[in-house]
Amino acid sequence: MIPDQLTHWLLGRFGVSSLPILPAIENPTTSELVAAGAALAVILGAIGGIAFITWLGAWRTLWRDWLTSTDHKRIGIMYVVLALVMMARGVLEGAVMRTQQAFGLNGGFLTPEHFSELFSTHGTIMIFFVAMPLIIGLANYIVPLQIGARDMSFPVMNQISLGLTATGAALVMISLLLGKFSTGGWTAYPPYTGYDFNPGPGPDYWIWSVALAGLGTTMSGINFAVTIFKERAPGMTLFRMPLFTWTVLCAAIIMVFALPPLTVATLMLAADRYLDFHFFTNDLGGNMMNYVNLFWLFGHPEVYLLVIPAYGVFSESIATFSGKRLYGYASLVYATMAIAVLSFTVWLHHFFTMGQSANVNIVFGIASMCIAVPTGVKIYDWMATIFRGRIRMTVPMIYALGFFYLFVIGGLTGVMLANPTISYQVHNTLFLVAHFHNVIIPGVVFGLLSGYHYWFPKAFGFRLHEGWGRLTALLWIFGFSFTFFPLYALGFMGMPRRSASYTDPAFEPLMLVAFFGAALIVSALGSIVIQLWVSVRERESLAVPLGDPWNGRTLEWATSSPPPHYNFAVLPQVEDRDDFADAKAKGRAYMEPDAYEDIVMPNNTSLGMIICVSSTLLGLALVFYIWWLAILATGVIAVAFIARTFVLSTTHVIPADVIAAEHRAWLAGVHAAGPITRDAETRSANHGLASLELPTLAGAER
Amino acid sequence: MKHPTLHPGLNLGPHHGEAHEDAETLAFGFWVFLMSDLIIFGLMFATYVTMANPMGLAGGPGPKDAYDLTSVFVQTMILLASSLTFGMASLAMRFERGRGPITFWLSVTLLLGLAFLSLEVRDFAHMIEIGAVPSRSGFLSAFWGLVPLHALHVAAGCLWIMIMMIQMRTFGMVPLVKTRILRLGLFWHFLDLIWIGIFTIVYLGALA
Amino acid sequence: MSELNYQHEVRGYLTGFGLALLLTLVPFALTVWGGFGSVTTFVVLGGCALAQFVVQLRFFLHIDLRRQKREDLQLILFSILLLVIMAGGTIWIVGNLGMRMM
Known part of the structure; x- marks a missing residue:
């Protein structure tokens, strides 16, 4: 009895049965083997990662230059790496689900419970741990450069x-290895996720992973908003800001105001599960409909939070690869603001059928x-920007064109669903699944992947391989189309989600057909990996150290690639919207300043890592009691935080x-190099110095 | 005082030099955080309102059984007074009256904060005694989600005051200490703002 | 900083305190001794709370209508707009559901 109590005290409800590897041995069905395989992949991935870092002898560097860094550029890169790793898992889970349904007539190979776990983790991962970190990572890297700042306003908070x-x-x-993740979908509606119906660790995993990450996102939002309001270079008025910065500002405002409802909803659910509260229970006056309401108060602004920065990326890359000033800058800014505010007024359309x-x-x-309406304004602005431009069909442009065609379809099915009567008809069918993938993949994923390609040379000093990039983009476009257009039809035919x-x-x-599309998307994922591998191998011939490979228009291109720790030797004096394009045209780019001054930069700190490790342990401890x-x-978190204030x-x-x-x-490198024309942009002659080209007729609007 | 204000709330003023300039970003960021926190409280209030009906009460103890209005009134007075005393501490800092007056007013604020908390804890204990616990009904869950959340904020504020008094002693009135007291002031006044909502909606609104 | 200024600003806080005190006493008194209809009571309660909100913002948090402080006011008003949308929407939606379940 005593040892039992001791184990219970030490390990809570964690036990041998929490290891998913055991059922696979006892009962080797395909479903269990898939689960065990995923667990094995995590273990092998972790061991492989550790071995790779040890082989590189990079533990010290990793700790000193990355994990403890407060540099917004390093933090941005770490966000993107996190997002890409999680994307691999999310895409593979999606593919497993497509496979299951392709052979799912009267059965299939997965148990329903395993399938539920898959769509729950797939949704949670794709929203919270792929799309969000990709956006925050890109914004972290680019925004301070675009506004001519040295870092974020709160570098340590950024790290936290x-x-x-x-x-x-x-x-x-970890939920793949210990216990099981929630089966309640990414929205985790009670009472199903309440204690009465689901006492296991699954919903607790969901609650703590989402609640803790949500707190981090709220802080990111505060950080971006303050940075953009307070750290702009002299002369950078609000209406001279690049559009990506504008979209990040709007997204940051959404983060500040839309994440609190998520915090409230998750913590109330936690109170129900842990402390026997009755916010959302069936009995004693609980009201589960309030959860749905609170969750979508967050959830709807969230999807705009995701897509708005993607609009920003397209605004930058379309203008750059058309060699023109962005058409209708002010209307794009106002449209973005309108979308950001309207996003707070529509949450009920996620539960028209609630009663x-x-x-x-x-x-x-x-x-x-x-x-x-504002979204339509944006599409026309981008098309007008391309019109009669100096167009190069590079990877970001391919993504942009795919985005135009596909996103408009996704938007239109959204207008259909905004009609309550239609919503009643297709409620809970694959039509809905097709719709939101149709806005999120062509909108968010294409936007962010084109941003990854566009800004990669800025971050690492060499371009990504163009050929593999184009293949990736095409695989995504066709993979998406084959996977999700059939789901619209299936939804109409009555197939539930x-x-x-x-x-x-x-x-x-x-x-x-959808299964074939999923295979294409998995190939796209493989193609991204190959592209990165090939690009690293050929980094010498892809090098663009001078910093401006695409004849860029905004300030981030006005510094070397990768930029120095302090970003700019002297803070730029901004005179125009698209200031770097203006500077190049007027010959005030690449000037040596009269004098250099000392620069004050924030120190490294291990606070972020202490909080990361402790809060992971906190999450696990809460999941397993x-x-x-x-x-x-x-x-530990409280003491570390207070000690830091001293x-x-x-x-x-x-x-x-x-x-x-x-x-x-x-x-000196810039003055020694020969500038290249846009025709040589994707060749190895491109070292990151652009020759001035006369604007085309339509481009000479000023 | 015709110099420009750099941020919302009480400004230290240009004669504070670095601290005044640093405060522009720091105080603005803190305001944004407070506005985010405001949404959290707002949704807790909304949940309370939607639960304050017979269905939410589920036959459990209601406002008339559970609330002690006298105690709430005293708490309200204490918190309002503490807002004033914190204001005095802020002014002493702004007008550079030295560490003595600042410490004095901060100590008074801290004592008032602790008095507020002990009264509140006494009320909570009474509610537990009569069975007005969160596991009894949705309505009581909403109460226990909202009012103790405010109490938790006040407790954090008290801890923050103590830390600032230690830092004033160890570091003196360096810019970082000043800007922290400035933000602590915003936090404290914000908590009193939330309390207006609590005594009006939670207590008086439910009893009226 | 002159002594006059200090006195002036202390008086600001005291004024705020006095007004806030008044706006607290009225609703408490009304609830304890009032015999008005519930509609009147709720209107007075809400009015006093809003007024006290404004008083504290003005005298304790120094948010006012001066032009150079307009941006601060906008931040707060924007937050309150969103708060009204979210909290008001919640009460409306969940209240409507509750009524239809009676």
Whole structure:
């Protein structure tokens, strides 16, 4: 009895049965083998990662230059790496689900429970640990460069945000090894996820991974908003800001105001599960409909939070690869603001069928349709930007064209769904699945992947391989089309979403088409990996150290690639919208300043890592009811945080002569190099110095 | 005082030099955080309102059984007074009256904060005694989600005051200490703003 | 900084305190001794709370209508707009559902 109590005290409800490898040995069905294989992949991946870093001898570098860094560029890269790793898992899970449904007539190879776990992790991962970190990562890297700042306003908080996001991702990954993840979908509606119906660790994994990552995102939002309002270079008025920065500002405002409802909803659900509260229970006056309401108060602004920065990326890359000033800058800014505000007024369209009166539905239906208007404005602005431009069909442009065609279709099916009567008809069918993938993949994923390709040379000093990039883009475009267009038809035919199998043989042919599409998307994922591998191998011939490979228009291209720790030797004096294009045209780019000054930069700190590790332990402790560990981890976080406030010297100075030497070396490289024309942009002659080209007729609008 | 204000709330003023300039970004960021926190409280209030009906009460103890209005009134007075005393501490800092007056007013604020908390804890204990616990009904869950959340904020504020008094002693009135007290002031006044909502909606609104 | 200024600003806080005190006493008194209809009571309660909100913002948090402070006011008003949309929407939607379940 005593040892039992001790184990219970030490390990909570964690036990041998929490290891998913055991059922696979006892009962080797395909479903269990898939689960065990995924667990094995995590273990092998972790061992492989550790071995690789040891082989490189990079542990010190990893700790000193990356994990403890407060540099917004390093933090941005770490966000993107996290997102890409998680994307691999998310895409593979999607492919497994497509495979299951392709052979799911009267069965398939997965148990319904395993299928539920898959769509829950797939959704949670793709939204919280792929799309969000990709956006925050790109924004982290680019925004301070675009506004001519040295870093974010709060570099340490930035690091903590990354730590908390990584915590959430780590918990989702660990759930493959210890216990099981939630089967309640990415929205985790109670009462199904309440304690009465689901006492296991699954919903707790969901709650803590999402709640902790959500806190990190709120802090990111505060950080971006303050950075953009307060750290702009002299002369950079709000209406001279590049459009990507504008979209990040709007997204940041959404983060600040839309993440609180998520925090409230998840913590209320946690209170129900842990402390026997009755916010959302069936009995004693709980109201589960309030959860749905609170969740979508977050959820709808969230999807705009995802897509708005993608609009920003397209605005930058379309203007650059058309060699023109962005058409309708002000209308794009106002449209973005309008979308950001309207995004807070439409959440009810996610639950038209819940039972409220028709009048309530109508109000939110009309508000939802209104969002199509500013979005339409944007599409026309981008098309007008391309019109008669100096167009190069590079990877970001291929993504942009795919985005135009496909996103408009996704938007139009959104207008259909904004109509409550239609929503009733297709409620909970694959039509809905097709719709939101149709806006998220061509909108968010294409936008962010084109941003990855566009800004990669800025971050690493060499371009990504163009050929593999084009193949990736085409595989995504066709893969998406083959996977999700059949789902619209299947939805109309009555195939419910989240269903592991079906009995109507009429569904099967289209399911097989979707399966083929999924294979294309998996190939796209492979193609991204190969592209990165090939690009690293050929980095010498792809090098663009001078910093401006695409004849860029905004400030991030006005510094070397990769940029120095302090970004700009001297903070730029901004005179125009698209300031770098203006500077190149007027010959004020690449000038040596009269004098260099010392630069104060924030110190490294291990606070972010301490919080990351402790909060991961906290999450695990809460999932498995290991109370001593929960208290210990909370204590460590509190003490580390308070101890940090007693550190007064948090900055170091980079002396002016060091800066001068580095800057002069770069300028010497610029003056020695031969500028290249746009025709040579994707050849190895491109070292990152663009020759001035006369604007085309339509481009000479000023 | 016709110099420009750099951020919302009480400004230190240009004679504070670096601290005044640093405060522009720091105080603005803190305001944005407060606005985010405001949404959290707002949704807790909304949940409370939607639960304050017979269905949410589920036959459990209601406002009339559970709330002690006298105690709430005293708490309100204490918190309002503490807002004033914190204001005095902020002014002492702004007008450079030295560490003595700042420490004095901060100590008074801290004592008032602790008094507020002990009264509140006493009320909570009473509610537990009569069975008005969160596991009894949705309505009581909403109460226990909202009012203790505010209490937790006040407790954090008290801890923050103590840390600032230690840092004032160890570091003196360096810019970082000043800007922290400035932000602590925003936090404290914000908590009183939330309390207006609590006594109006949670207590008076439910009893009226 | 002159002594006059200090006195002036202390008076600002005291004014705010006095007004806030008044706006607290009225609703408490009304609830305890009032015999008005519930509609009147709710209107007065809401009015006093809003007024006290404004008083505290003005005298304790120094948010006012001066032009150079317009941006601060906009931040707060924007937050309150979103708060009204979210909290008001929640009460409307969940209340509507509750009524239809009676």
